[in-house]
Amino acid sequence: MMMEMEVMHPGQQDMDLIDILWKQDIDLGARREVFDYNHRQKEHELQRQREQEEEKKLHLLQEQEKALLAQLQLDEETGEYIPRPPPSAPLQSAVTPLEVTQNVSFAEENGDALSFDECLQLLAETFPVEETENTTVCLDTTAVSLPSSSNIMMSPEQPALPPATLSPGPLPPSQRMSPDLEQAWMELLSLPELQQCLSMQMEDTLETTTYPLANSPEVQSPNFTFYPMTNLTDGETNSLNVCPAEFISTFDASVPSMAPPDNLSQMEAKAPQLNTNFGAEGFCDIFYPTAVLEDSSGQHGLEGNESTTVSDIPSKPPFIPMDLYSLSPGGAFDSGKHNLTAEMPDSDSGISSNTSPNASSPAKSAYGDGSFGYSDSDMEEMDHNPGSAESEYSEMFSLNFQPDDPVSDSAPIGQQQRQQGKKPKHHRTDPSEESGHNNAPFTKDKQKRRSDLRLPRDEQRAKALKIPFTVDMIINLPVDDFNEMMSKHQLNEAQLALVRDIRRRGKNKVAAQNCRKRKMENIVGLEGELDSLKEERERLLSEKSQNITDLKEMKQQLNSLYLEVFSMLRDEKGNTYSPSDYSLQQSTDGSIFLVPRIKKTFKSEDNHLSPL
Protein backbone atom coordinates (compact mmCIF):
# COMPACT_ATOMS: atom_id res chain seq x y z
CA MET A 1 0.00 0.00 0.00
CA MET A 2 2.67 2.41 0.88
CA MET A 3 4.18 1.66 -2.38
CA GLU A 4 0.92 2.47 -3.91
CA MET A 5 1.01 5.90 -2.53
CA GLU A 6 4.55 6.37 -3.38
CA VAL A 7 3.79 5.51 -6.88
CA MET A 8 1.35 8.31 -7.06
CA HIS A 9 2.70 11.54 -8.35
CA PRO A 10 1.15 14.84 -7.58
CA GLY A 11 0.26 15.45 -11.13
CA GLN A 12 -1.33 12.17 -11.55
CA GLN A 13 -3.10 12.56 -8.27
CA ASP A 14 -4.48 15.81 -9.43
CA MET A 15 -5.66 14.15 -12.49
CA ASP A 16 -7.29 11.46 -10.55
CA LEU A 17 -9.00 13.93 -8.38
CA ILE A 18 -10.15 15.97 -11.28
CA ASP A 19 -11.32 12.91 -12.96
CA ILE A 20 -13.25 11.93 -9.98
CA LEU A 21 -14.77 15.31 -9.72
CA TRP A 22 -15.55 15.24 -13.32
CA LYS A 23 -17.28 11.96 -12.96
CA GLN A 24 -19.30 13.43 -10.27
CA ASP A 25 -20.08 16.48 -12.24
CA ILE A 26 -21.40 14.52 -15.11
CA ASP A 27 -24.52 14.03 -13.23
CA LEU A 28 -24.88 17.68 -12.56
CA GLY A 29 -24.12 19.13 -15.89
CA ALA A 30 -21.60 19.58 -18.64
CA ARG A 31 -18.88 20.98 -16.54
CA ARG A 32 -16.45 18.62 -18.02
CA GLU A 33 -16.54 20.26 -21.46
CA VAL A 34 -16.29 23.66 -20.02
CA PHE A 35 -13.35 22.57 -18.13
CA ASP A 36 -11.13 21.94 -21.14
CA TYR A 37 -12.28 18.84 -22.70
CA ASN A 38 -9.33 17.97 -24.92
CA HIS A 39 -6.72 18.47 -22.36
CA ARG A 40 -8.81 16.66 -19.93
CA GLN A 41 -9.32 13.80 -22.27
CA LYS A 42 -5.64 13.41 -22.92
CA GLU A 43 -4.86 13.50 -19.33
CA HIS A 44 -7.66 11.20 -18.70
CA GLU A 45 -6.26 8.66 -21.06
CA LEU A 46 -2.89 9.01 -19.51
CA GLN A 47 -4.51 8.67 -16.22
CA ARG A 48 -6.25 5.56 -17.26
CA GLN A 49 -3.01 4.06 -18.33
CA ARG A 50 -1.39 5.06 -15.11
CA GLU A 51 -4.26 3.77 -13.19
CA GLN A 52 -4.05 0.49 -14.92
CA GLU A 53 -0.41 0.29 -14.17
CA GLU A 54 -1.10 1.25 -10.65
CA GLU A 55 -3.80 -1.26 -10.41
CA LYS A 56 -1.43 -3.91 -11.43
CA LYS A 57 1.04 -2.72 -8.91
CA LEU A 58 -1.64 -2.53 -6.34
CA HIS A 59 -2.68 -6.01 -7.06
CA LEU A 60 0.80 -7.17 -6.55
CA LEU A 61 1.09 -5.17 -3.41
CA GLN A 62 -2.11 -6.43 -2.10
CA GLU A 63 -1.18 -9.93 -2.74
CA GLN A 64 2.03 -9.33 -0.93
CA GLU A 65 0.18 -7.72 1.90
CA LYS A 66 -2.28 -10.47 2.06
CA ALA A 67 0.52 -12.86 2.31
CA LEU A 68 1.88 -10.75 5.08
CA LEU A 69 -1.43 -10.46 6.79
CA ALA A 70 -1.93 -14.11 6.56
CA GLN A 71 0.98 -14.33 8.88
CA LEU A 72 -0.25 -11.59 11.14
CA GLN A 73 -3.23 -11.43 13.35
CA LEU A 74 -4.70 -8.35 14.84
CA ASP A 75 -4.94 -8.48 18.53
CA GLU A 76 -8.26 -6.90 19.27
CA GLU A 77 -7.29 -5.87 22.72
CA THR A 78 -3.99 -4.31 22.01
CA GLY A 79 -4.63 -3.34 18.44
CA GLU A 80 -1.35 -4.88 17.59
CA TYR A 81 -0.59 -7.37 14.95
CA ILE A 82 0.78 -10.57 16.17
CA PRO A 83 2.20 -13.37 14.15
CA ARG A 84 -0.39 -15.87 13.18
CA PRO A 85 0.69 -19.28 12.02
CA PRO A 86 -2.18 -20.18 9.72
CA PRO A 87 -4.02 -17.52 7.73
CA SER A 88 -7.62 -17.31 8.75
CA ALA A 89 -9.76 -18.59 6.00
CA PRO A 90 -12.96 -16.87 7.16
CA LEU A 91 -11.58 -13.44 6.85
CA GLN A 92 -10.39 -13.88 3.40
CA SER A 93 -13.55 -15.45 2.32
CA ALA A 94 -15.43 -12.61 3.82
CA VAL A 95 -13.45 -10.11 1.91
CA THR A 96 -13.60 -11.78 -1.37
CA PRO A 97 -17.25 -11.32 -2.17
CA LEU A 98 -17.03 -7.72 -1.24
CA GLU A 99 -14.15 -7.20 -3.48
CA VAL A 100 -16.14 -8.38 -6.39
CA THR A 101 -18.60 -5.61 -6.02
CA GLN A 102 -16.14 -2.89 -5.61
CA ASN A 103 -16.02 -1.87 -9.16
CA VAL A 104 -19.59 -0.88 -8.98
CA SER A 105 -19.19 1.22 -5.99
CA PHE A 106 -17.61 4.21 -7.45
CA ALA A 107 -20.04 4.61 -10.24
CA GLU A 108 -22.91 4.34 -7.91
CA GLU A 109 -21.45 6.74 -5.51
CA ASN A 110 -21.68 9.29 -8.18
CA GLY A 111 -25.39 8.97 -8.24
CA ASP A 112 -27.19 11.77 -6.52
CA ALA A 113 -29.67 9.55 -4.86
CA LEU A 114 -28.74 6.12 -3.78
CA SER A 115 -31.32 3.61 -2.99
CA PHE A 116 -31.15 1.77 0.22
CA ASP A 117 -29.93 -1.27 -1.54
CA GLU A 118 -27.37 0.81 -3.21
CA CYS A 119 -26.33 2.07 0.12
CA LEU A 120 -25.98 -1.43 1.29
CA GLN A 121 -23.91 -2.26 -1.65
CA LEU A 122 -21.94 0.83 -1.21
CA LEU A 123 -21.38 -0.06 2.33
CA ALA A 124 -20.24 -3.47 1.42
CA GLU A 125 -17.96 -2.06 -1.13
CA THR A 126 -16.80 0.68 1.03
CA PHE A 127 -15.54 -1.24 3.92
CA PRO A 128 -13.70 -4.01 2.24
CA VAL A 129 -11.50 -1.22 1.14
CA GLU A 130 -8.43 -2.97 0.09
CA GLU A 131 -9.39 -3.24 -3.52
CA THR A 132 -7.57 -1.80 -6.35
CA GLU A 133 -9.91 0.53 -8.03
CA ASN A 134 -11.23 2.13 -4.98
CA THR A 135 -7.86 2.34 -3.56
CA THR A 136 -6.58 4.04 -6.55
CA VAL A 137 -9.26 6.57 -6.58
CA CYS A 138 -8.99 7.25 -2.97
CA LEU A 139 -5.36 7.61 -3.22
CA ASP A 140 -5.77 10.05 -5.93
CA THR A 141 -8.01 12.22 -3.98
CA THR A 142 -5.81 11.94 -1.04
CA ALA A 143 -2.83 12.84 -3.01
CA VAL A 144 -4.43 15.97 -4.24
CA SER A 145 -5.41 17.25 -0.93
CA LEU A 146 -2.55 15.83 0.96
CA PRO A 147 0.53 15.63 -1.08
CA SER A 148 2.59 15.27 1.99
CA SER A 149 0.60 12.34 3.09
CA SER A 150 1.23 10.40 0.00
CA ASN A 151 2.99 7.89 2.09
CA ILE A 152 0.04 7.48 4.27
CA MET A 153 -0.24 3.92 3.30
CA MET A 154 0.23 1.73 6.18
CA SER A 155 2.47 -1.15 6.23
CA PRO A 156 0.93 -4.28 7.57
CA GLU A 157 3.26 -4.10 10.46
CA GLN A 158 1.70 -0.92 11.61
CA PRO A 159 -0.95 -1.72 14.12
CA ALA A 160 -3.39 0.81 15.37
CA LEU A 161 -4.82 1.32 12.02
CA PRO A 162 -8.19 -0.23 12.33
CA PRO A 163 -9.99 2.99 11.73
CA ALA A 164 -8.51 3.25 8.35
CA THR A 165 -10.65 0.52 7.11
CA LEU A 166 -13.58 2.72 6.58
CA SER A 167 -11.85 5.41 4.79
CA PRO A 168 -12.76 4.78 1.21
CA GLY A 169 -16.36 4.13 1.78
CA PRO A 170 -17.45 6.89 4.06
CA LEU A 171 -16.26 9.62 1.89
CA PRO A 172 -18.50 9.10 -1.04
CA PRO A 173 -21.64 8.93 0.99
CA SER A 174 -20.67 11.89 3.03
CA GLN A 175 -20.03 13.92 0.01
CA ARG A 176 -23.24 13.57 -1.79
CA MET A 177 -25.60 11.88 0.45
CA SER A 178 -28.97 13.31 0.95
CA PRO A 179 -30.27 13.47 4.50
CA ASP A 180 -32.28 10.37 3.87
CA LEU A 181 -29.26 8.61 2.66
CA GLU A 182 -27.35 9.79 5.63
CA GLN A 183 -29.96 8.38 7.83
CA ALA A 184 -29.91 5.23 5.86
CA TRP A 185 -26.23 5.07 6.35
CA MET A 186 -26.57 5.60 10.00
CA GLU A 187 -29.11 2.89 10.16
CA LEU A 188 -26.93 0.66 8.16
CA LEU A 189 -24.03 1.34 10.38
CA SER A 190 -26.13 0.65 13.35
CA LEU A 191 -26.91 -2.81 12.18
CA PRO A 192 -25.08 -5.24 14.34
CA GLU A 193 -24.44 -7.55 11.49
CA LEU A 194 -22.99 -4.80 9.48
CA GLN A 195 -20.93 -3.63 12.33
CA GLN A 196 -19.52 -7.00 12.79
CA CYS A 197 -18.90 -7.35 9.17
CA LEU A 198 -17.24 -4.01 9.16
CA SER A 199 -15.14 -4.83 12.07
CA MET A 200 -14.03 -8.00 10.51
CA GLN A 201 -13.26 -6.29 7.32
CA MET A 202 -11.50 -3.58 9.11
CA GLU A 203 -9.33 -6.04 10.77
CA ASP A 204 -8.75 -7.72 7.58
CA THR A 205 -7.98 -4.60 5.71
CA LEU A 206 -6.07 -2.68 8.24
CA GLU A 207 -3.04 -2.89 6.17
CA THR A 208 -4.75 -1.84 3.04
CA THR A 209 -3.90 1.37 1.49
CA THR A 210 -6.94 3.44 1.08
CA TYR A 211 -6.88 6.41 3.30
CA PRO A 212 -8.46 9.02 1.16
CA LEU A 213 -8.08 11.73 3.62
CA ALA A 214 -9.30 15.06 2.83
CA ASN A 215 -10.54 14.48 -0.57
CA SER A 216 -11.33 16.59 -3.40
CA PRO A 217 -11.59 20.33 -2.94
CA GLU A 218 -15.24 19.75 -2.92
CA VAL A 219 -14.77 17.53 -0.03
CA GLN A 220 -13.01 20.13 1.91
CA SER A 221 -16.24 21.21 3.36
CA PRO A 222 -16.31 21.89 7.05
CA ASN A 223 -17.32 18.35 7.40
CA PHE A 224 -13.86 17.14 7.01
CA THR A 225 -12.82 18.34 10.27
CA PHE A 226 -9.71 16.37 10.42
CA TYR A 227 -8.26 17.42 7.24
CA PRO A 228 -6.06 19.95 8.95
CA MET A 229 -5.07 17.36 11.39
CA THR A 230 -3.82 15.14 8.73
CA ASN A 231 -1.81 17.93 7.42
CA LEU A 232 -0.26 18.46 10.73
CA THR A 233 1.11 15.02 10.76
CA ASP A 234 3.51 13.36 8.51
CA GLY A 235 4.85 10.00 7.77
CA GLU A 236 3.85 7.24 10.06
CA THR A 237 1.89 9.40 12.38
CA ASN A 238 0.12 10.68 9.45
CA SER A 239 -1.04 7.30 8.56
CA LEU A 240 -2.42 6.97 12.01
CA ASN A 241 -4.24 10.20 11.95
CA VAL A 242 -5.59 9.63 8.63
CA CYS A 243 -7.81 6.93 9.74
CA PRO A 244 -9.69 8.74 12.42
CA ALA A 245 -9.77 11.86 10.47
CA GLU A 246 -11.23 9.98 7.70
CA PHE A 247 -13.93 8.55 9.78
CA ILE A 248 -14.80 11.71 11.44
CA SER A 249 -14.89 13.60 8.31
CA THR A 250 -16.98 10.97 6.78
CA PHE A 251 -19.60 11.10 9.37
CA ASP A 252 -19.47 14.75 9.78
CA ALA A 253 -20.12 14.96 6.16
CA SER A 254 -23.11 12.82 6.57
CA VAL A 255 -24.62 15.59 8.58
CA PRO A 256 -23.26 18.67 7.01
CA SER A 257 -23.78 22.02 8.54
CA MET A 258 -24.28 20.37 11.82
CA ALA A 259 -20.80 20.79 13.02
CA PRO A 260 -20.16 24.22 14.37
CA PRO A 261 -16.81 25.72 13.74
CA ASP A 262 -15.99 25.47 17.39
CA ASN A 263 -16.36 21.82 17.36
CA LEU A 264 -14.24 21.59 14.38
CA SER A 265 -11.54 23.49 16.02
CA GLN A 266 -11.84 21.31 19.03
CA MET A 267 -11.57 18.26 16.98
CA GLU A 268 -8.63 19.62 15.18
CA ALA A 269 -6.94 20.55 18.34
CA LYS A 270 -7.42 17.10 19.63
CA ALA A 271 -6.31 15.48 16.51
CA PRO A 272 -2.60 15.66 17.16
CA GLN A 273 -3.05 13.98 20.45
CA LEU A 274 -4.65 11.14 18.75
CA ASN A 275 -1.44 10.37 17.05
CA THR A 276 0.21 9.26 20.18
CA ASN A 277 -2.17 6.59 21.17
CA PHE A 278 -4.44 5.17 18.70
CA GLY A 279 -5.41 1.90 20.11
CA ALA A 280 -8.97 0.98 19.65
CA GLU A 281 -9.80 1.72 23.24
CA GLY A 282 -7.87 4.87 23.33
CA PHE A 283 -9.72 5.86 20.31
CA CYS A 284 -13.03 5.70 21.98
CA ASP A 285 -11.73 7.40 25.03
CA ILE A 286 -10.43 10.16 23.01
CA PHE A 287 -13.53 10.81 21.09
CA TYR A 288 -16.12 10.51 23.71
CA PRO A 289 -15.15 13.68 25.45
CA THR A 290 -15.41 15.38 22.20
CA ALA A 291 -18.83 14.12 21.79
CA VAL A 292 -19.76 15.44 25.16
CA LEU A 293 -18.37 18.78 24.46
CA GLU A 294 -20.15 19.01 21.25
CA ASP A 295 -23.36 17.95 22.74
CA SER A 296 -23.11 20.36 25.56
CA SER A 297 -22.15 23.23 23.41
CA GLY A 298 -24.39 22.69 20.48
CA GLN A 299 -27.63 20.98 21.10
CA HIS A 300 -27.36 18.93 17.99
CA GLY A 301 -27.48 15.46 19.20
CA LEU A 302 -26.23 14.28 15.92
CA GLU A 303 -22.91 15.77 16.47
CA GLY A 304 -22.24 13.71 19.43
CA ASN A 305 -23.62 10.91 17.51
CA GLU A 306 -21.32 11.40 14.73
CA SER A 307 -18.27 11.74 16.75
CA THR A 308 -19.12 8.73 18.73
CA THR A 309 -19.99 6.95 15.64
CA VAL A 310 -16.71 7.81 14.22
CA SER A 311 -14.98 6.57 17.24
CA ASP A 312 -17.02 3.50 17.25
CA ILE A 313 -16.74 2.50 13.75
CA PRO A 314 -13.13 1.73 13.79
CA SER A 315 -13.61 -0.17 16.92
CA LYS A 316 -13.67 -3.88 16.75
CA PRO A 317 -16.46 -6.19 17.64
CA PRO A 318 -16.15 -5.56 21.37
CA PHE A 319 -17.15 -2.00 20.72
CA ILE A 320 -20.06 -2.71 18.58
CA PRO A 321 -22.55 -2.27 21.37
CA MET A 322 -21.29 1.18 21.90
CA ASP A 323 -21.74 1.78 18.27
CA LEU A 324 -25.31 0.91 18.52
CA TYR A 325 -25.79 3.23 21.38
CA SER A 326 -24.05 6.05 19.77
CA LEU A 327 -25.92 5.51 16.60
CA SER A 328 -29.24 5.33 18.27
CA PRO A 329 -31.60 8.14 17.46
CA GLY A 330 -31.08 11.23 19.42
CA GLY A 331 -27.59 10.19 20.08
CA ALA A 332 -27.88 11.69 23.47
CA PHE A 333 -26.99 8.60 25.31
CA ASP A 334 -23.40 9.20 25.65
CA SER A 335 -23.59 12.84 25.96
CA GLY A 336 -26.42 12.65 28.33
CA LYS A 337 -24.56 10.23 30.45
CA HIS A 338 -21.55 12.35 30.58
CA ASN A 339 -23.43 15.45 31.27
CA LEU A 340 -25.37 13.90 34.01
CA THR A 341 -22.34 12.49 35.57
CA ALA A 342 -20.73 15.78 35.46
CA GLU A 343 -23.67 17.65 36.75
CA MET A 344 -24.60 15.26 39.46
CA PRO A 345 -21.51 14.37 41.33
CA ASP A 346 -23.53 14.44 44.49
CA SER A 347 -24.98 11.05 44.00
CA ASP A 348 -23.11 9.96 47.05
CA SER A 349 -26.04 10.42 49.30
CA GLY A 350 -25.60 6.91 50.42
CA ILE A 351 -29.03 5.94 49.37
CA SER A 352 -28.34 5.95 45.79
CA SER A 353 -24.70 6.37 45.41
CA ASN A 354 -24.80 4.07 42.51
CA THR A 355 -28.13 5.16 41.39
CA SER A 356 -28.25 7.10 38.28
CA PRO A 357 -27.69 10.79 38.62
CA ASN A 358 -31.17 11.31 37.49
CA ALA A 359 -32.34 10.15 40.78
CA SER A 360 -30.90 13.10 42.41
CA SER A 361 -31.83 15.52 39.77
CA PRO A 362 -35.56 15.19 39.68
CA ALA A 363 -35.68 14.69 43.33
CA LYS A 364 -33.65 17.71 43.95
CA SER A 365 -35.33 19.89 41.52
CA ALA A 366 -38.78 18.86 42.44
CA TYR A 367 -38.71 18.05 46.09
CA GLY A 368 -35.33 17.39 47.46
CA ASP A 369 -34.26 20.89 48.21
CA GLY A 370 -37.61 21.68 49.60
CA SER A 371 -37.91 24.56 47.27
CA PHE A 372 -40.98 22.94 45.94
CA GLY A 373 -41.93 21.86 49.36
CA TYR A 374 -44.21 19.21 48.12
CA SER A 375 -45.97 17.93 51.08
CA ASP A 376 -47.00 14.41 50.79
CA SER A 377 -50.51 15.53 50.33
CA ASP A 378 -49.38 17.35 47.31
CA MET A 379 -47.81 14.24 46.10
CA GLU A 380 -50.91 12.34 46.78
CA GLU A 381 -52.84 14.90 44.95
CA MET A 382 -50.72 14.14 42.04
CA ASP A 383 -51.03 10.51 42.69
CA HIS A 384 -54.72 10.52 42.47
CA ASN A 385 -54.83 12.68 39.51
CA PRO A 386 -54.64 10.30 36.66
CA GLY A 387 -53.01 12.80 34.44
CA SER A 388 -50.74 14.42 36.84
CA ALA A 389 -47.24 13.95 37.90
CA GLU A 390 -47.59 10.94 40.04
CA SER A 391 -46.87 8.23 37.63
CA GLU A 392 -44.54 10.57 35.96
CA TYR A 393 -42.30 11.03 38.84
CA SER A 394 -42.81 7.63 40.19
CA GLU A 395 -42.04 5.99 36.96
CA MET A 396 -39.34 8.36 36.30
CA PHE A 397 -37.76 7.50 39.55
CA SER A 398 -38.33 3.92 39.02
CA LEU A 399 -36.19 4.34 36.03
CA ASN A 400 -33.84 6.75 37.46
CA PHE A 401 -33.03 4.75 40.44
CA GLN A 402 -32.02 1.77 38.55
CA PRO A 403 -28.34 2.14 38.72
CA ASP A 404 -27.55 -0.34 36.09
CA ASP A 405 -30.09 0.75 33.69
CA PRO A 406 -28.15 2.36 30.94
CA VAL A 407 -31.20 3.78 29.42
CA SER A 408 -32.16 5.57 32.54
CA ASP A 409 -29.05 7.56 32.15
CA SER A 410 -29.98 8.65 28.78
CA ALA A 411 -30.95 12.09 27.81
CA PRO A 412 -34.69 11.51 27.65
CA ILE A 413 -34.74 11.55 31.37
CA GLY A 414 -33.25 14.91 31.37
CA GLN A 415 -36.08 15.94 29.18
CA GLN A 416 -38.43 14.37 31.60
CA GLN A 417 -36.90 16.28 34.37
CA ARG A 418 -37.32 19.43 32.50
CA GLN A 419 -40.85 18.61 31.68
CA GLN A 420 -41.60 17.81 35.21
CA GLY A 421 -40.05 20.97 36.36
CA LYS A 422 -42.27 22.85 34.03
CA LYS A 423 -45.43 21.10 35.04
CA PRO A 424 -44.95 19.40 38.30
CA LYS A 425 -48.55 18.85 39.10
CA HIS A 426 -50.40 18.88 35.89
CA HIS A 427 -50.45 17.11 32.66
CA ARG A 428 -49.16 13.78 33.47
CA THR A 429 -48.72 12.00 30.27
CA ASP A 430 -47.76 8.45 30.39
CA PRO A 431 -44.13 8.59 31.22
CA SER A 432 -43.48 5.45 29.39
CA GLU A 433 -44.53 7.21 26.28
CA GLU A 434 -42.90 10.37 27.29
CA SER A 435 -39.59 8.88 28.00
CA GLY A 436 -39.36 7.02 24.80
CA HIS A 437 -36.80 4.83 26.39
CA ASN A 438 -36.76 1.74 28.39
CA ASN A 439 -40.39 1.48 27.75
CA ALA A 440 -40.23 -2.20 27.52
CA PRO A 441 -40.97 -2.92 31.13
CA PHE A 442 -43.86 -0.56 31.30
CA THR A 443 -45.49 -0.03 28.02
CA LYS A 444 -46.32 -3.58 27.47
CA ASP A 445 -47.91 -4.66 30.65
CA LYS A 446 -49.89 -2.07 32.42
CA GLN A 447 -50.61 -4.34 35.22
CA LYS A 448 -47.01 -5.05 35.77
CA ARG A 449 -46.16 -1.48 35.44
CA ARG A 450 -48.66 -0.39 37.95
CA SER A 451 -47.64 -2.93 40.48
CA ASP A 452 -44.02 -2.23 39.84
CA LEU A 453 -44.48 1.42 40.18
CA ARG A 454 -47.02 1.81 42.87
CA LEU A 455 -45.48 -0.51 45.30
CA PRO A 456 -42.16 1.20 45.61
CA ARG A 457 -43.64 4.59 45.22
CA ASP A 458 -42.85 5.72 48.67
CA GLU A 459 -39.45 4.27 48.21
CA GLN A 460 -38.99 6.39 45.17
CA ARG A 461 -40.19 9.42 47.00
CA ALA A 462 -37.84 8.73 49.82
CA LYS A 463 -35.00 8.49 47.42
CA ALA A 464 -36.19 11.59 45.73
CA LEU A 465 -35.90 13.48 48.95
CA LYS A 466 -32.74 11.65 49.84
CA ILE A 467 -34.18 10.35 53.02
CA PRO A 468 -31.47 8.31 54.64
CA PHE A 469 -33.75 5.55 55.82
CA THR A 470 -35.28 2.68 54.12
CA VAL A 471 -39.00 2.68 53.79
CA ASP A 472 -39.04 -0.54 55.65
CA MET A 473 -37.32 1.07 58.58
CA ILE A 474 -39.57 4.06 58.45
CA ILE A 475 -42.65 1.92 58.60
CA ASN A 476 -41.74 -0.96 60.80
CA LEU A 477 -39.48 0.53 63.39
CA PRO A 478 -41.01 0.87 66.84
CA VAL A 479 -41.89 4.37 67.83
CA ASP A 480 -38.93 4.81 70.11
CA ASP A 481 -36.46 3.49 67.64
CA PHE A 482 -38.08 5.48 64.94
CA ASN A 483 -37.85 8.68 66.90
CA GLU A 484 -34.29 7.92 67.79
CA MET A 485 -33.47 7.33 64.21
CA MET A 486 -35.13 10.53 63.18
CA SER A 487 -33.30 12.48 65.81
CA LYS A 488 -30.00 11.27 64.49
CA HIS A 489 -30.55 12.90 61.16
CA GLN A 490 -31.19 16.44 60.27
CA LEU A 491 -34.21 16.37 58.05
CA ASN A 492 -35.93 19.29 56.54
CA GLU A 493 -39.63 19.86 56.71
CA ALA A 494 -40.43 18.14 53.47
CA GLN A 495 -38.41 15.15 54.46
CA LEU A 496 -40.09 14.95 57.84
CA ALA A 497 -43.49 15.22 56.28
CA LEU A 498 -42.67 12.57 53.79
CA VAL A 499 -41.30 10.28 56.44
CA ARG A 500 -44.40 10.73 58.53
CA ASP A 501 -46.63 10.11 55.59
CA ILE A 502 -44.66 7.10 54.57
CA ARG A 503 -44.94 5.69 58.03
CA ARG A 504 -48.62 6.52 58.22
CA ARG A 505 -49.36 5.09 54.86
CA GLY A 506 -47.27 2.07 55.47
CA LYS A 507 -48.92 1.31 58.73
CA ASN A 508 -52.32 2.06 57.39
CA LYS A 509 -51.66 -0.16 54.49
CA VAL A 510 -50.78 -2.97 56.79
CA ALA A 511 -53.76 -2.13 58.92
CA ALA A 512 -56.00 -2.16 55.93
CA GLN A 513 -54.60 -5.46 54.88
CA ASN A 514 -55.13 -6.81 58.35
CA CYS A 515 -58.55 -5.32 58.45
CA ARG A 516 -59.50 -6.91 55.21
CA LYS A 517 -57.96 -10.10 56.28
CA ARG A 518 -59.95 -9.97 59.46
CA LYS A 519 -63.02 -9.06 57.56
CA MET A 520 -62.55 -12.02 55.33
CA GLU A 521 -61.86 -14.19 58.30
CA ASN A 522 -65.00 -12.87 59.93
CA ILE A 523 -66.96 -13.59 56.83
CA VAL A 524 -65.56 -17.06 56.66
CA GLY A 525 -66.23 -17.56 60.35
CA LEU A 526 -69.72 -16.29 60.05
CA GLU A 527 -70.33 -18.48 57.10
CA GLY A 528 -69.12 -21.44 59.11
CA GLU A 529 -71.29 -20.43 61.97
CA LEU A 530 -74.20 -20.12 59.65
CA ASP A 531 -73.62 -23.58 58.39
CA SER A 532 -73.41 -25.00 61.88
CA LEU A 533 -76.54 -23.16 62.88
CA LYS A 534 -78.36 -24.51 59.92
CA GLU A 535 -77.26 -27.96 60.86
CA GLU A 536 -78.45 -27.35 64.41
CA ARG A 537 -81.73 -26.16 63.14
CA GLU A 538 -82.16 -29.24 61.03
CA ARG A 539 -81.24 -31.39 63.96
CA LEU A 540 -83.71 -29.63 66.20
CA LEU A 541 -86.42 -29.84 63.62
CA SER A 542 -85.92 -33.52 63.20
CA GLU A 543 -85.88 -33.92 66.96
CA LYS A 544 -89.05 -31.99 67.22
CA SER A 545 -90.75 -34.13 64.65
CA GLN A 546 -89.51 -37.18 66.46
CA ASN A 547 -90.87 -35.86 69.71
CA ILE A 548 -94.21 -35.19 68.11
CA THR A 549 -94.28 -38.70 66.82
CA ASP A 550 -93.39 -40.06 70.21
CA LEU A 551 -95.99 -37.92 71.83
CA LYS A 552 -98.67 -39.14 69.54
CA GLU A 553 -97.69 -42.67 70.25
CA MET A 554 -97.77 -42.09 73.94
CA LYS A 555 -101.19 -40.49 73.70
CA GLN A 556 -102.47 -43.45 71.84
CA GLN A 557 -101.06 -45.75 74.44
CA LEU A 558 -102.61 -43.68 77.17
CA ASN A 559 -105.92 -43.71 75.46
CA SER A 560 -105.78 -47.41 75.11
CA LEU A 561 -104.92 -47.80 78.72
CA TYR A 562 -107.70 -45.47 79.70
CA LEU A 563 -110.27 -47.39 77.80
CA GLU A 564 -108.95 -50.55 79.22
CA VAL A 565 -109.35 -49.20 82.71
CA PHE A 566 -112.92 -48.05 82.00
CA SER A 567 -113.79 -51.37 80.61
CA MET A 568 -112.89 -52.96 83.87
CA LEU A 569 -114.95 -50.60 86.00
CA ARG A 570 -118.41 -51.79 87.28
CA ASP A 571 -121.13 -50.00 89.09
CA GLU A 572 -123.34 -51.45 91.86
CA LYS A 573 -125.45 -53.24 89.36
CA GLY A 574 -122.42 -54.69 87.57
CA ASN A 575 -122.77 -52.43 84.58
CA THR A 576 -119.78 -50.80 82.89
CA TYR A 577 -119.24 -47.07 82.88
CA SER A 578 -119.40 -45.36 79.62
CA PRO A 579 -116.22 -43.36 78.88
CA SER A 580 -118.43 -40.76 77.34
CA ASP A 581 -120.28 -40.22 80.56
CA TYR A 582 -117.42 -40.56 83.04
CA SER A 583 -113.75 -39.81 83.26
CA LEU A 584 -111.01 -40.95 85.50
CA GLN A 585 -109.15 -38.30 87.44
CA GLN A 586 -106.27 -38.59 89.81
CA SER A 587 -106.14 -36.59 93.00
CA THR A 588 -103.03 -35.11 94.53
CA ASP A 589 -102.77 -37.90 96.96
CA GLY A 590 -102.69 -40.48 94.24
CA SER A 591 -106.21 -41.75 94.66
CA ILE A 592 -108.29 -42.19 91.52
CA PHE A 593 -111.81 -40.89 91.13
CA LEU A 594 -114.45 -41.65 88.61
CA VAL A 595 -115.88 -38.31 87.62
CA PRO A 596 -119.00 -37.85 85.54
CA ARG A 597 -118.60 -35.77 82.38
CA ILE A 598 -119.52 -32.14 82.81
CA LYS A 599 -122.13 -32.19 80.18
CA LYS A 600 -124.02 -34.50 82.39
CA THR A 601 -123.33 -32.76 85.64
CA PHE A 602 -126.84 -31.47 85.84
CA LYS A 603 -128.05 -34.93 85.98
CA SER A 604 -125.76 -36.65 88.35
CA GLU A 605 -122.92 -34.49 89.48
CA ASP A 606 -123.58 -35.33 93.06
CA ASN A 607 -124.82 -38.77 92.83
CA HIS A 608 -122.33 -40.33 90.61
CA LEU A 609 -119.15 -39.01 92.06
CA SER A 610 -117.69 -41.92 93.73
CA PRO A 611 -114.12 -42.89 94.67
CA LEU A 612 -112.75 -45.99 93.03
Place this chain on the structure above:
DNA sequence: CGATGGTGTCATGAA
Protein backbone atom coordinates in the same frame (compact mmCIF):
# COMPACT_ATOMS: atom_id res chain seq x y z
C1' DC B 1 -68.80 -1.77 28.71
C1' DG B 2 -70.34 -2.83 33.23
C1' DA B 3 -69.57 -6.00 37.25
C1' DT B 4 -66.43 -7.65 40.36
C1' DG B 5 -62.43 -8.18 43.16
C1' DG B 6 -57.90 -6.52 44.88
C1' DT B 7 -55.23 -2.88 46.59
C1' DG B 8 -53.72 1.59 48.35
C1' DT B 9 -55.08 5.51 50.56
C1' DC B 10 -57.70 8.77 53.37
C1' DA B 11 -60.74 10.12 57.07
C1' DT B 12 -62.33 9.11 61.30
C1' DG B 13 -62.91 7.25 65.74
C1' DA B 14 -61.28 4.39 69.45
C1' DA B 15 -57.63 2.55 72.32
Place this chain on the structure above:
DNA sequence: AGTTCATGACACCAT
Protein backbone atom coordinates in the same frame (compact mmCIF):
# COMPACT_ATOMS: atom_id res chain seq x y z
C1' DA C 1 -51.21 15.15 72.86
C1' DG C 2 -49.38 12.02 69.89
C1' DT C 3 -49.39 7.43 68.08
C1' DT C 4 -51.37 3.28 66.61
C1' DC C 5 -55.07 0.56 65.21
C1' DA C 6 -59.50 -0.49 62.96
C1' DT C 7 -62.62 0.36 59.57
C1' DG C 8 -65.71 2.54 56.13
C1' DA C 9 -65.28 4.83 51.94
C1' DC C 10 -63.19 6.00 47.71
C1' DA C 11 -60.30 5.59 43.59
C1' DC C 12 -57.79 2.96 40.52
C1' DC C 13 -56.76 -1.04 38.09
C1' DA C 14 -57.18 -5.74 36.25
C1' DT C 15 -60.00 -9.51 35.16
